[in-house]
Amino acid sequence: MINQKEIKKRIQSMNSLIKTTEAMKMISVVKLRKLKEKKIHINMYYDEITKIFNNLIITTCKHSNLNFLKNTKYFLFDHNKKNKKTLFIILTSDRGLCGSFNYSIFNKINTIINNTKYYKEKYLFFSIGKKGIDFLLKKKYNLYHHTQLYSNNCNKKNVLYLIQQIIKDFLNDKINYIYIVYNTLQKNSFHKTNYELFLPIIYSDFLKIKEKHFIYNNDFILECSTKEFFNYIIQTFLKIKLLKTILESYTAEHTSRMISMHKATENAYKIKEDLILNYNKERQTAITKEILEIISGIDSLQ
Structure with a gap:
Protein backbone atom coordinates (compact mmCIF):
# COMPACT_ATOMS: atom_id res chain seq x y z
CA MET A 1 0.00 0.00 0.00
CA ILE A 2 1.14 3.55 -0.75
CA ASN A 3 1.39 5.68 2.38
CA GLN A 4 -0.30 9.06 2.84
CA LYS A 5 2.92 11.00 2.32
CA GLU A 6 3.50 9.48 -1.12
CA ILE A 7 -0.11 10.10 -2.18
CA LYS A 8 0.14 13.73 -1.03
CA LYS A 9 3.25 14.22 -3.21
CA ARG A 10 1.39 12.80 -6.21
CA ILE A 11 -1.53 15.16 -5.60
CA GLN A 12 0.86 18.11 -5.54
CA SER A 13 2.48 16.94 -8.79
CA MET A 14 -1.00 16.69 -10.37
CA ASN A 15 -1.72 20.28 -9.30
CA SER A 16 1.51 21.42 -10.99
CA LEU A 17 0.61 19.43 -14.11
CA ILE A 18 -2.87 20.99 -14.24
CA LYS A 19 -1.38 24.50 -14.01
CA THR A 20 1.09 23.70 -16.81
CA THR A 21 -1.48 22.20 -19.20
CA GLU A 22 -3.97 25.00 -18.58
CA ALA A 23 -1.24 27.60 -19.22
CA MET A 24 -0.22 25.91 -22.50
CA LYS A 25 -3.88 25.74 -23.52
CA MET A 26 -4.34 29.48 -22.90
CA ILE A 27 -1.14 30.29 -24.83
CA SER A 28 -2.52 28.39 -27.84
CA VAL A 29 -5.85 30.22 -27.50
CA VAL A 30 -4.10 33.62 -27.57
CA LYS A 31 -1.96 32.61 -30.57
CA LEU A 32 -5.05 31.37 -32.40
CA ARG A 33 -6.70 34.78 -31.96
CA LYS A 34 -3.67 36.51 -33.44
CA HIS A 262 -7.60 20.39 -22.69
CA LYS A 263 -7.82 16.60 -22.66
CA ALA A 264 -4.63 16.37 -20.59
CA THR A 265 -6.11 18.77 -18.03
CA GLU A 266 -9.30 16.70 -17.79
CA ASN A 267 -7.30 13.49 -17.31
CA ALA A 268 -5.14 15.17 -14.65
CA TYR A 269 -8.29 16.23 -12.75
CA LYS A 270 -9.59 12.64 -12.86
CA ILE A 271 -6.27 11.25 -11.57
CA LYS A 272 -6.26 13.91 -8.84
CA GLU A 273 -9.78 12.92 -7.74
CA ASP A 274 -8.74 9.25 -7.55
CA LEU A 275 -5.65 10.18 -5.55
CA ILE A 276 -7.71 12.29 -3.12
CA LEU A 277 -10.13 9.37 -2.69
CA ASN A 278 -7.23 7.00 -1.97
CA TYR A 279 -5.70 9.56 0.39
CA ASN A 280 -8.94 9.79 2.38
CA LYS A 281 -9.22 6.00 2.50
CA GLU A 282 -5.67 5.70 3.81
CA ARG A 283 -6.34 8.46 6.33
CA GLN A 284 -9.50 6.76 7.59
CA THR A 285 -7.66 3.45 7.79
CA ALA A 286 -4.87 5.04 9.83
CA ILE A 287 -7.39 6.69 12.19
CA THR A 288 -9.26 3.41 12.66
CA LYS A 289 -5.99 1.61 13.36
CA GLU A 290 -5.00 4.17 16.00
CA ILE A 291 -8.41 3.89 17.70
CA LEU A 292 -8.12 0.10 17.80
CA GLU A 293 -4.63 0.39 19.32
CA ILE A 294 -5.93 2.77 22.00
CA ILE A 295 -8.87 0.50 22.83
CA SER A 296 -6.68 -2.58 22.98
CA GLY A 297 -4.23 -0.73 25.25
CA ILE A 298 -7.03 0.26 27.63
CA ASP A 299 -8.32 -3.31 27.68
CA SER A 300 -4.86 -4.65 28.54
CA LEU A 301 -4.52 -2.19 31.47
CA GLN A 302 -7.85 -3.26 32.89
Whole structure:
Protein backbone atom coordinates (compact mmCIF):
# COMPACT_ATOMS: atom_id res chain seq x y z
CA MET A 1 0.00 0.00 0.00
CA ILE A 2 1.14 3.55 -0.75
CA ASN A 3 1.39 5.68 2.38
CA GLN A 4 -0.30 9.06 2.84
CA LYS A 5 2.92 11.00 2.32
CA GLU A 6 3.50 9.48 -1.12
CA ILE A 7 -0.11 10.10 -2.18
CA LYS A 8 0.14 13.73 -1.03
CA LYS A 9 3.25 14.22 -3.21
CA ARG A 10 1.39 12.80 -6.21
CA ILE A 11 -1.53 15.16 -5.60
CA GLN A 12 0.86 18.11 -5.54
CA SER A 13 2.48 16.94 -8.79
CA MET A 14 -1.00 16.69 -10.37
CA ASN A 15 -1.72 20.28 -9.30
CA SER A 16 1.51 21.42 -10.99
CA LEU A 17 0.61 19.43 -14.11
CA ILE A 18 -2.87 20.99 -14.24
CA LYS A 19 -1.38 24.50 -14.01
CA THR A 20 1.09 23.70 -16.81
CA THR A 21 -1.48 22.20 -19.20
CA GLU A 22 -3.97 25.00 -18.58
CA ALA A 23 -1.24 27.60 -19.22
CA MET A 24 -0.22 25.91 -22.50
CA LYS A 25 -3.88 25.74 -23.52
CA MET A 26 -4.34 29.48 -22.90
CA ILE A 27 -1.14 30.29 -24.83
CA SER A 28 -2.52 28.39 -27.84
CA VAL A 29 -5.85 30.22 -27.50
CA VAL A 30 -4.10 33.62 -27.57
CA LYS A 31 -1.96 32.61 -30.57
CA LEU A 32 -5.05 31.37 -32.40
CA ARG A 33 -6.70 34.78 -31.96
CA LYS A 34 -3.67 36.51 -33.44
CA LEU A 35 -3.52 34.02 -36.31
CA LYS A 36 -7.20 34.57 -37.02
CA GLU A 37 -6.57 38.29 -37.58
CA LYS A 38 -3.57 37.59 -39.83
CA LYS A 39 -5.55 35.03 -41.84
CA ILE A 40 -8.32 37.54 -42.54
CA HIS A 41 -5.84 40.00 -44.08
CA ILE A 42 -3.78 37.46 -46.02
CA ASN A 43 -6.92 35.73 -47.38
CA MET A 44 -8.20 39.05 -48.72
CA TYR A 45 -4.85 39.77 -50.36
CA TYR A 46 -4.58 36.21 -51.69
CA ASP A 47 -8.06 36.38 -53.26
CA GLU A 48 -7.26 39.64 -55.04
CA ILE A 49 -3.82 38.56 -56.28
CA THR A 50 -5.38 35.30 -57.49
CA LYS A 51 -8.01 37.22 -59.47
CA ILE A 52 -5.33 39.35 -61.12
CA PHE A 53 -3.18 36.31 -61.85
CA ASN A 54 -6.08 34.32 -63.29
CA ASN A 55 -7.18 37.20 -65.47
CA LEU A 56 -3.62 37.59 -66.79
CA ILE A 57 -3.50 33.92 -67.79
CA ILE A 58 -6.91 33.99 -69.46
CA THR A 59 -6.05 37.21 -71.29
CA THR A 60 -2.77 35.71 -72.54
CA CYS A 61 -4.57 32.62 -73.81
CA LYS A 62 -7.31 34.70 -75.41
CA HIS A 63 -4.70 36.47 -77.51
CA SER A 64 -3.47 33.07 -78.72
CA ASN A 65 -0.17 33.39 -76.95
CA LEU A 66 -0.01 29.92 -75.41
CA ASN A 67 3.65 29.48 -76.39
CA PHE A 68 4.52 32.35 -74.08
CA LEU A 69 3.14 30.38 -71.13
CA LYS A 70 5.01 27.25 -72.18
CA ASN A 71 8.30 29.12 -72.34
CA THR A 72 7.97 30.51 -68.81
CA LYS A 73 8.49 27.03 -67.22
CA TYR A 74 6.02 27.87 -64.46
CA PHE A 75 3.20 25.76 -65.90
CA LEU A 76 2.75 22.03 -66.20
CA PHE A 77 2.02 20.94 -69.78
CA ASP A 78 4.08 17.76 -70.03
CA HIS A 79 3.03 15.22 -67.36
CA ASN A 80 5.60 12.64 -68.44
CA LYS A 81 8.88 14.32 -67.59
CA LYS A 82 11.72 11.87 -67.25
CA ASN A 83 14.36 12.01 -64.51
CA LYS A 84 12.28 14.51 -62.61
CA LYS A 85 13.66 15.85 -59.33
CA THR A 86 11.05 16.56 -56.68
CA LEU A 87 11.24 18.79 -53.62
CA PHE A 88 8.88 18.18 -50.71
CA ILE A 89 8.25 21.11 -48.35
CA ILE A 90 6.81 19.75 -45.10
CA LEU A 91 5.25 22.01 -42.47
CA THR A 92 5.64 20.74 -38.91
CA SER A 93 5.77 22.25 -35.43
CA ASP A 94 8.84 23.40 -33.47
CA ARG A 95 7.52 21.79 -30.28
CA GLY A 96 5.58 18.69 -29.34
CA LEU A 97 2.46 18.17 -27.21
CA CYS A 98 0.15 18.78 -30.18
CA GLY A 99 -1.45 15.36 -30.57
CA SER A 100 -1.10 13.61 -33.92
CA PHE A 101 -0.26 16.83 -35.79
CA ASN A 102 3.34 15.90 -36.65
CA TYR A 103 2.70 12.16 -36.86
CA SER A 104 0.20 12.61 -39.71
CA ILE A 105 2.82 14.56 -41.70
CA PHE A 106 5.50 11.92 -41.07
CA ASN A 107 3.09 9.13 -41.98
CA LYS A 108 2.29 10.87 -45.28
CA ILE A 109 6.01 11.22 -46.11
CA ASN A 110 6.66 7.55 -45.29
CA THR A 111 3.76 6.54 -47.54
CA ILE A 112 5.19 8.57 -50.43
CA ILE A 113 8.66 7.08 -49.92
CA ASN A 114 7.37 3.50 -49.67
CA ASN A 115 5.53 3.88 -52.97
CA THR A 116 8.72 4.95 -54.78
CA LYS A 117 11.80 2.78 -55.30
CA TYR A 118 14.41 5.32 -56.34
CA TYR A 119 13.71 8.28 -54.09
CA LYS A 120 17.35 8.91 -53.13
CA GLU A 121 18.27 10.27 -56.55
CA LYS A 122 15.02 12.15 -57.18
CA TYR A 123 13.56 13.36 -53.88
CA LEU A 124 14.68 16.30 -51.75
CA PHE A 125 13.08 17.40 -48.50
CA PHE A 126 12.78 20.75 -46.80
CA SER A 127 11.16 21.21 -43.39
CA ILE A 128 9.66 24.34 -41.90
CA GLY A 129 9.64 23.27 -38.26
CA LYS A 130 12.24 21.63 -35.99
CA LYS A 131 10.27 18.41 -35.54
CA GLY A 132 10.39 17.87 -39.29
CA ILE A 133 14.16 18.42 -39.39
CA ASP A 134 14.66 15.85 -36.61
CA PHE A 135 12.50 13.38 -38.52
CA LEU A 136 14.36 13.87 -41.81
CA LEU A 137 17.78 13.56 -40.15
CA LYS A 138 16.70 10.42 -38.30
CA LYS A 139 15.41 8.80 -41.50
CA LYS A 140 18.50 10.01 -43.44
CA TYR A 141 16.44 11.50 -46.26
CA ASN A 142 18.08 13.89 -48.71
CA LEU A 143 17.81 17.46 -47.42
CA TYR A 144 17.39 20.53 -49.56
CA HIS A 145 20.54 22.66 -49.24
CA HIS A 146 18.69 25.59 -47.58
CA THR A 147 17.17 23.45 -44.80
CA GLN A 148 19.54 24.21 -41.93
CA LEU A 149 19.70 27.91 -42.82
CA TYR A 150 16.02 28.79 -42.83
CA SER A 151 14.03 26.12 -41.01
CA ASN A 152 15.26 27.07 -37.53
CA ASN A 153 14.17 30.70 -37.93
CA CYS A 154 11.05 30.72 -40.05
CA ASN A 155 9.93 34.35 -40.01
CA LYS A 156 8.28 36.20 -42.89
CA LYS A 157 11.57 37.61 -44.21
CA ASN A 158 13.22 34.18 -44.38
CA VAL A 159 10.17 32.61 -46.03
CA LEU A 160 10.14 35.26 -48.76
CA TYR A 161 13.88 34.76 -49.37
CA LEU A 162 13.41 31.00 -49.35
CA ILE A 163 10.73 31.12 -52.03
CA GLN A 164 13.10 33.17 -54.22
CA GLN A 165 15.75 30.45 -53.90
CA ILE A 166 13.23 27.71 -54.66
CA ILE A 167 11.94 29.52 -57.76
CA LYS A 168 15.52 30.12 -58.89
CA ASP A 169 16.38 26.42 -58.60
CA PHE A 170 13.12 25.53 -60.33
CA LEU A 171 13.82 27.78 -63.30
CA ASN A 172 17.39 26.40 -63.53
CA ASP A 173 15.99 22.83 -63.73
CA LYS A 174 17.60 21.81 -60.44
CA ILE A 175 14.08 20.97 -59.27
CA ASN A 176 11.26 19.85 -61.57
CA TYR A 177 8.39 19.48 -59.10
CA ILE A 178 7.65 21.06 -55.72
CA TYR A 179 5.03 19.64 -53.36
CA ILE A 180 3.82 20.96 -50.00
CA VAL A 181 2.72 18.55 -47.26
CA TYR A 182 0.84 20.34 -44.50
CA ASN A 183 -2.16 20.14 -42.17
CA THR A 184 -5.30 22.24 -42.46
CA LEU A 185 -8.04 22.73 -39.91
CA GLN A 186 -11.43 21.12 -40.49
CA LYS A 187 -14.61 21.80 -38.50
CA ASN A 188 -12.64 23.77 -35.89
CA SER A 189 -11.39 20.60 -34.18
CA PHE A 190 -9.83 18.10 -36.62
CA HIS A 191 -6.91 18.53 -39.00
CA LYS A 192 -6.47 17.04 -42.46
CA THR A 193 -3.12 16.32 -44.11
CA ASN A 194 -2.86 17.83 -47.59
CA TYR A 195 -0.44 16.83 -50.34
CA GLU A 196 -0.43 19.69 -52.83
CA LEU A 197 1.53 20.54 -55.97
CA PHE A 198 3.13 23.98 -55.56
CA LEU A 199 5.20 24.20 -58.74
CA PRO A 200 4.72 23.84 -61.67
CA ILE A 201 1.19 25.24 -61.80
CA ILE A 202 -1.36 23.01 -63.54
CA TYR A 203 -2.59 24.92 -66.57
CA SER A 204 -5.90 23.04 -66.81
CA ASP A 205 -6.98 24.47 -63.44
CA PHE A 206 -7.39 27.88 -65.03
CA LEU A 207 -9.98 26.53 -67.44
CA LYS A 208 -12.09 25.52 -64.44
CA ILE A 209 -11.67 28.98 -62.93
CA LYS A 210 -12.83 30.51 -66.21
CA GLU A 211 -16.05 28.53 -66.06
CA LYS A 212 -16.75 29.91 -62.58
CA HIS A 213 -16.14 33.50 -63.84
CA PHE A 214 -13.64 34.14 -61.06
CA ILE A 215 -11.89 36.86 -63.11
CA TYR A 216 -12.23 40.53 -63.90
CA ASN A 217 -14.31 41.47 -66.93
CA ASN A 218 -11.82 43.88 -68.53
CA ASP A 219 -8.28 43.39 -69.78
CA PHE A 220 -5.20 44.98 -68.23
CA ILE A 221 -3.23 47.82 -69.77
CA LEU A 222 0.42 47.16 -68.91
CA GLU A 223 3.05 49.88 -68.96
CA CYS A 224 5.88 47.37 -68.74
CA SER A 225 6.32 44.31 -70.93
CA THR A 226 4.05 41.30 -70.43
CA LYS A 227 7.02 39.09 -69.55
CA GLU A 228 8.30 41.47 -66.88
CA PHE A 229 4.88 41.89 -65.30
CA PHE A 230 4.18 38.18 -65.51
CA ASN A 231 7.41 37.27 -63.68
CA TYR A 232 6.59 39.76 -60.94
CA ILE A 233 2.96 38.69 -60.47
CA ILE A 234 3.66 34.96 -60.46
CA GLN A 235 6.42 35.25 -57.85
CA THR A 236 4.15 37.44 -55.71
CA PHE A 237 1.36 34.91 -56.10
CA LEU A 238 3.62 32.02 -55.03
CA LYS A 239 4.97 33.93 -52.01
CA ILE A 240 1.49 34.78 -50.75
CA LYS A 241 0.32 31.22 -51.39
CA LEU A 242 3.17 29.80 -49.29
CA LEU A 243 2.59 32.31 -46.48
CA LYS A 244 -1.13 31.45 -46.50
CA THR A 245 -0.29 27.74 -46.32
CA ILE A 246 2.07 28.32 -43.37
CA LEU A 247 -0.64 30.26 -41.52
CA GLU A 248 -3.11 27.43 -42.10
CA SER A 249 -0.56 24.95 -40.74
CA TYR A 250 0.06 27.13 -37.65
CA THR A 251 -3.70 27.36 -37.05
CA ALA A 252 -4.07 23.58 -37.21
CA GLU A 253 -1.03 23.14 -34.93
CA HIS A 254 -2.28 25.44 -32.15
CA THR A 255 -5.80 24.04 -32.39
CA SER A 256 -4.42 20.52 -32.04
CA ARG A 257 -2.27 21.60 -29.08
CA MET A 258 -5.21 23.36 -27.43
CA ILE A 259 -7.37 20.24 -27.71
CA SER A 260 -4.54 18.00 -26.45
CA MET A 261 -3.88 20.22 -23.45
CA HIS A 262 -7.60 20.39 -22.69
CA LYS A 263 -7.82 16.60 -22.66
CA ALA A 264 -4.63 16.37 -20.59
CA THR A 265 -6.11 18.77 -18.03
CA GLU A 266 -9.30 16.70 -17.79
CA ASN A 267 -7.30 13.49 -17.31
CA ALA A 268 -5.14 15.17 -14.65
CA TYR A 269 -8.29 16.23 -12.75
CA LYS A 270 -9.59 12.64 -12.86
CA ILE A 271 -6.27 11.25 -11.57
CA LYS A 272 -6.26 13.91 -8.84
CA GLU A 273 -9.78 12.92 -7.74
CA ASP A 274 -8.74 9.25 -7.55
CA LEU A 275 -5.65 10.18 -5.55
CA ILE A 276 -7.71 12.29 -3.12
CA LEU A 277 -10.13 9.37 -2.69
CA ASN A 278 -7.23 7.00 -1.97
CA TYR A 279 -5.70 9.56 0.39
CA ASN A 280 -8.94 9.79 2.38
CA LYS A 281 -9.22 6.00 2.50
CA GLU A 282 -5.67 5.70 3.81
CA ARG A 283 -6.34 8.46 6.33
CA GLN A 284 -9.50 6.76 7.59
CA THR A 285 -7.66 3.45 7.79
CA ALA A 286 -4.87 5.04 9.83
CA ILE A 287 -7.39 6.69 12.19
CA THR A 288 -9.26 3.41 12.66
CA LYS A 289 -5.99 1.61 13.36
CA GLU A 290 -5.00 4.17 16.00
CA ILE A 291 -8.41 3.89 17.70
CA LEU A 292 -8.12 0.10 17.80
CA GLU A 293 -4.63 0.39 19.32
CA ILE A 294 -5.93 2.77 22.00
CA ILE A 295 -8.87 0.50 22.83
CA SER A 296 -6.68 -2.58 22.98
CA GLY A 297 -4.23 -0.73 25.25
CA ILE A 298 -7.03 0.26 27.63
CA ASP A 299 -8.32 -3.31 27.68
CA SER A 300 -4.86 -4.65 28.54
CA LEU A 301 -4.52 -2.19 31.47
CA GLN A 302 -7.85 -3.26 32.89
